[in-house]
Amino acid sequence: MRYSKLIGKTKRQKMQTSNAVSHQLLLKAGFITPVAAGIYSFLPLGFRVLEKVDHIIKEELEKRGVQHLIMPFVHPAALWKESGRFGKMKRILAVFKAQHGGEYLLAPTHEETVTDIARKFVISYKDLPCIVNQNQWKYRDEIRVNAGLLRTREFLMQDAYSFDIDEKGLEESFALISDAYKAIFLKMGFETVVVKADSGAIGGSGSEEFMVLSSAGEDKIIVCDSCQYKANLETAESISPSYPQEKDIKLMRAVLGKGIIGVEELAKFLNIPIYQTTKTLLYQVDNQVIAVCVRGEYQINETKLHNYLKCTILALASEDTVKKLTKAKVGYAGPVGLPKNIKIIWDLTTKDRINFEAGANKTDYHNLNVNFDRDVTKPEEFIDVRLIKSGENCIKCKKGKIKELNTIELGHVFKLGTIYSEAMAANFIDKKGKSKPIVMGCYGIGMTRILSAAIEQHHDDKGIMWPKEIAPFLVQLISLSGGEKNAEKLYHKLMEKNIEVLWDDRDESAGVKFADADLIGIPIRLVVSNKTGDKVELKYRNKKDIQLYSESRLLEILK
RNA sequence: CGGGGCGUAGCGCAGUUGGCUAGCGCGCAUCGUUCGGGACGAUGAGGUCGGCGGUUCAAGUCCGCCCGCCCCGACCA
Secondary structure: OHHHHHOOOOOOOOOOOOOOOHHHHHOOOOOEEEEEEOOEOHHHHHHHHHHHHHHHHHHHHHHHOEEEOOOEEEEEEHHHHHHOHHHHOOOHHHHEEEEOOOOEEEOOOOOOHHHHHHOOOOEEHHHEEEEEEEEEEEEOOOOOOOOOHHEEEEEEEEEEEEEOHHHHHHHHHHHHHHHHHHHHHHHHHOOOEEOOOHHHHHHOOOEEEEEEOOOOOOOOEEEEOOOOOOOOEOOOOOOOOOOOOOOOOOOOEEOOOOOOHHHHHHHHHOOHHHHHHHHEHHHHHHEEEEEEEEEEEOOOOOOHHHHOOOOOOEEEOOOOHHHHOOOOOOOOOOOOOOOOOOOEEEEEEHHHOOOOEOOOOOEEEEEEEEEEOOOOOOOOOOOOOHHHHHHOEEEOOOOOOOEEEEEEEEEEEEEEHHHHHHHHOOEEOOOOOOEEEEEEEEEEEEHHHHHHHHHHOOOOOOEEEHHHHOOOOOOEEEEEOHHHHHHHHHHHHHHOOOOEEEEEEOOOOHHHHHHHHHHOOEEEEEEEEEOOOEEEEEOOOOOOOOOEEHHHHHHHHOE
């Protein structure tokens, strides 16, 4: 490819405002261009990277016996009503009516369509196990997009689906794809961490995420410094420190603390430790309101809460609702004296406390010396619904300390089980002639996101440093004055040898060409000029030294 | 959805309290000089000032509504 003809030249000025380096570099170097919020065109350079990613993924999956197919981007709404997700995933679904009246949506994922295929074609146990894959666009009507390609509305995703006769088969398929993912990410130059994760709206019995550490990432994982425990913060557990408690139960009393809402300020004012305070939050859960109590120093983990309640809608109750139910301003809610019909969920950390503090459901008042049984009903069980904190002890080995790390989620694997096959009647006939639901798994990689993640991992202050396997070209050839003819000859020789080359054939100064090459980030830079004579200068993007080679020696090196 | 910022040439921006043919830098085109780390001079092309409506003798500038983009938060596979 001649750079002079390339659509998507570099920009000399910064583009837009974005806090993510990868976003800035992708725009500046001419890989992508925005079309709408969270929707991008991939220019030739960006598209070439996507093609590399596509190729690596397909190759690794094919090696393991996975079959490729492609399913539509537009789905009939009826299919989603059948699985029950039309309502469940409503907030991210882009639904539209066709002019002739049918109701459709843009596919955010493909469990429904693949299950539909399975029920039509997987008829006998002899068809199983089998795994199908597609690399296909998705659309999720995200309420907020972020950091260029890291979170977009439209994105390219590799999604594979496995079908098995039983749980044992699912485990094998799951392990097969996990293994493929490790190989894929390694090939692309990523060091990934595999963590336990929440399965969210996809559902199923278990899931794991493939994460790459990055400060630009929006996901947080926790790792133990002593054992192998790793988990997404959303599902992570830990041992919360317990504190000594008083022996004698004291009289409960309400204390006036005007305008004091935050637990730190409150603890100071009441002269009690923060761990004796209680946060009480009211949540709107589908059609009812519930209260959640957690020890003062913690926040509530809404993913855990959501999973425990198995509800559709979970959101903090509105200010009006809180005022109505607590008969107080927001900030004074507490378990004592709430309307009887409001269920209270108590976090594990509130379990063994005596004489604790809690809001009094009266503006400016706080109850001291609250106790279970006497003042509030002791719950049958305490539930882990808190967001854990760095520095606490590991839930697995009990002694290690856990810490929090920022990551980008590149892949996610789910054990679906039979939730879709049962909802959509995707059955097979087993050896004994009995009809059984197919046991499914699903596996996804965010392909467009990989561009951003790779740049976040590999760049310097001059630009991108693409890993060889996903670079748009292997070499960038630069011709400087006096070297045009030799460069053209070399350009054709490289192409004959199937070495991917981008030739900067513009009539530009050396500085411009070098700066652009650094920005674009192709792994190998070749220079031909009157200074190099009949030799060629080679420099790797990620190294400083420069070497001169004869043309024949160079071609050997590049082979 | 809440908070904040913004919308003027392909890109980055300036445009006083409303005032005449709407500017600057980069990029682009032509010519000349330069030619190994973002060169210089000259000339030139390029604009429904996000849209609609209103106020006014006069609107990029004031008012209203709408649309879009960016950032933070909540949310999310």
